Amino acid sequence: MIQDTNNNPSGYRGTRNQILMIAIGLILLIITSSFLIFNKKDSHSNKIVVTNFEECKNAGYGITEGHPSKCYDAEGNKFLEFPETTDSTSGTKGSCYTGGCSNEVCSDHKGVVSNCIYKEEFGCYRAASCERQSDGKCGWTETPVLRECINTSIKFSENLQ
Secondary structure, eight states: OOTTTTTTTTHHHHHHHHHHHHHHHHHHHHHHHHHHTTTTOTTTTTOOOOHHHHHHHHHHHHOSSSSSSSSOOOOOEEEEEOOOOTTTOOBBBSSEEETTTSSSSEEESSTOOOOOOOGGGGGGGSSOEEETTSSSSSOOOOOOHHHHHHHHHHHHEEEEE
8 A cells, every 4th residue: 555645644654663563573573482492491401310229219219128229210220229338347338330231230330331242141130139249349149030040041142143
């Protein structure tokens, strides 16, 4: 619509004001959208990182009763409860931790890594207890069930070769 600015200057201003309001509205929309997009929380950034039994328990993951008590985080990592007391026979203290690519390592150090070569018997350690042994060192507590599982897994692997 073309308007005669000499006869009706207010009509021209009304159109200019409308365009200005639309432009301001679009700018505000772009700013708000940008803010929401760039400040969106990544779903992994709020993830609770668990490195020991206490952190697992405090994060609200389930605890299994027994000795030692066990806590499993959302990724299936197992953490065992060991009181921070000194072992009277060895002088060692502290918790034991599972580590390695397949959780096949039992150590008194957090975050132990392995060479990531999978062996069938590593699956046996999922149900085993990683705890201080009579010599004061961390290790897998050998039970008849664990020994049988390992032996069966080794025989199975040998038959595949």
